[in-house]
Amino acid sequence: MKAVHFGAGNIGRGFVGLLLHEAGYEVVFADVASELIDQLAAADSYQVHEVGEQPAVRTVDNFRALNSGSQEADVVAEIATADIVTTAVGPHILKFVAPVIARGIAARAAGLPPLQVMACENAINATDLLRAEVEGRWDTAVGSLAGAAVFANTAVDRIVPNQAPGQGLDVTVETFYEWVIDRTPFAGHAPVIPGATFVDELGPYIERKLFTVNTGHASAAYFGFEAGLEKISDAMADQDVAADVRAVLDETKELLVAKHGFNRDEQEAYVQKILGRFTNPHLPDTVNRVGRAPLRKLSRNERFIGPAAELAERGIVPEALLGAMAAALRFNDPADAEAVELGKILAESSAEEATAKITGLAAEHPLFPAVRSLVQERQTES
Ligand SMILES: NC(=O)C1=CN([C@@H]2O[C@H](COP(=O)(O)OP(=O)(O)OC[C@H]3O[C@@H](n4cnc5c(N)ncnc54)[C@H](O)[C@@H]3O)[C@@H](O)[C@H]2O)C=CC1
Ligand SMILES: O=P(O)(O)OC[C@H]1O[C@](O)(CO)[C@@H](O)[C@@H]1O
Numbered sequence: 001m002k003a004v005h006f007g008a009g010n011i012g013r014g015f016v017g018l019l020l021h022e023a024g025y026e027v028v029f030a031d032v033a034s035e036l037i038d039q040l041a042a043a044d045s046y047q048v049h050e051v052g053e054q055p056a057v058r059t060v061d062n063f064r065a066l067n068s069g070s071q072e073a074d075v076v077a078e079i080a081t082a083d084i085v086t087t088a089v090g091p092h093i094l095k096f097v098a099p100v101i102a103r104g105i106a107a108r109a110a111g112l113p114p115l116q117v118m119a120c121e122n123a124i125n126a127t128d129l130l131r132a133e134v135e136g137r138w139d140t141a142v143g144s145l146a147g148a149a150v151f152a153n154t155a156v157d158r159i160v161p162n163q164a165p166g167q168g169l170d171v172t173v174e175t176f177y178e179w180v181i182d183r184t185p186f187a188g189h190a191p192v193i194p195g196a197t198f199v200d201e202l203g204p205y206i207e208r209k210l211f212t213v214n215t216g217h218a219s220a221a222y223f224g225f226e227a228g229l230e231k232i233s234d235a236m237a238d239q240d241v242a243a244d245v246r247a248v249l250d251e252t253k254e255l256l257v258a259k260h261g262f263n264r265d266e267q268e269a270y271v272q273k274i275l276g277r278f279t280n281p282h283l284p285d286t287v288n289r290v291g292r293a294p295l296r297k298l299s300r301n302e303r304f305i306g307p308a309a310e311l312a313e314r315g316i317v318p319e320a321l322l323g324a325m326a327a328a329l330r331f332n333d334p335a336d337a338e339a340v341e342l343g344k345i346l347a348e349s350s351a352e353e354a355t356a357k358i359t360g361l362a363a364e365h366p367l368f369p370a371v372r373s374l375v376q377e378r379q380t381e382s
Helices: 010-022 036-040 071-079 091-106 125-134 203-225 231-239 239-260 264-278 306-311 317-329 337-348 353-361 368-381
Strands: 002-006 026-031 043-050 056-061 063-067 084-087 115-119 148-150 154-157 171-174 177-181 198-200
Touching: 002 071, 002 091, 002 368, 010 026, 010 084, 010 125, 010 154, 010 171, 010 177, 010 203, 026 071, 036 063, 063 071, 071 091, 071 337, 084 091, 091 125, 091 148, 091 337, 115 125, 125 198, 154 203, 171 353, 203 239, 203 264, 203 306, 231 239, 231 264, 239 264, 239 306, 264 337, 306 317, 306 337, 317 368, 337 353, 337 368, 353 368
Parallel strands: 002 026, 002 084, 026 063, 043 171, 084 115, 115 148, 177 198
Antiparallel strands: 043 056, 154 177
16 A cells, blocks of 8 residues: 655654554655655654653654655656555645646556545645645546545644754654544545544534634744743743633634534533643744744634634624734744735735735624724734
8 A cells, every 4th residue: 555645744754654654554755845855765764752641652664755846757656556645735835736646646547446635734624625726737638537536634633843953854743643534535435544533524623623723722822922932831831821822712612612512521621631732841842833824824714713703703702812813913933934924914004904915804794893903903013
């Protein structure tokens, strides 16, 4: 069995690649980072260090590595004979990997089972985004895409910080992980991946994960950054930051319980578990990494505006989420391209225009005036 995995970064090596390896797949990593690919191609194995309660070390071997920029034809040939293609490149990069995936699918011999494609990104229905990009490049003369590939949405959850320099290919990760995959597109032929959970209705799981883990984590990052703290575990040790994060998760809990019918006690236990993960002192994670890409995180269907908009539509003012968004607007990390772009938008646009650009909210939306006030407040500070 063979899997081609795009993105040999933190999640690629420390989570998806590991689980595919443990499921018995030979993994072919495809990435555009030449140095990383050269290192992987020259290595026989690397280790995943799980830190926290019950630490463990897992070894990944039986992999190969290709540069998807300079060795595109080789990647196409690998996809043509693979069972699975996965990605962990970032949602905004999916459009760049789609053409090579489309070519790989088109090159598959007739009679092969459909390629199983799963995007493992922090975004709602990322695989649908990838499929749309592949469809846009599909040559219908080759045949039906639906007959050649199956696309399944997934939710991936494991905190994998940036790795310390000098650690080589080894990855330090938290012990917890959850990979939830929509079973329905596989029509009874879902892959066997022992570490993954297959469900019939993925939507509520994705939202629960994004609006709890990612909303909470990003809130800790932005409140922590505002408080001048560097590590996420230090941010969570600060009583004010911890209380602000908790208040945010109380609001998303209300939404998730009301919208999806999650049991209130089970959701509370989920929140507690996640808050515990954020405080893991063994994980060298920073507010800068977790707060990265603030424009993506403040976009319409993402972890802040997504739940806040739905609460506002239900007549609830999401005070705590608005507080987190105010902190996000102050995330002015000069090393983060999106934070720099955010600063430019705030400096060069009216409050009305900046609110629309940053959040994608329509001016008539009930949340719009509250966010515009935050934007205005931020603009008067600068
Ligand atoms: N790190 C984490 O804790 C988690 C991350 N995620 C999601 O996983 C995805 C990847 O995140 P990380 O692994 O943290 O990022 P990362 O930056 O460590 O890895 C991304 C990799 O994609 C590669 N890449 C960029 N453009 C490419 C292209 N055109 N073709 C092939 N490879 C390309 C990069 O060179 C890099 O090695 C993101 O969607 C993120 O939201 C999800 C859950 C947890
Ligand atoms: O690219 P993003 O959305 O910041 O993804 C990384 C986030 O995902 C998480 O792993 C949560 O699943 C956090 O570690 C981190 O904040």
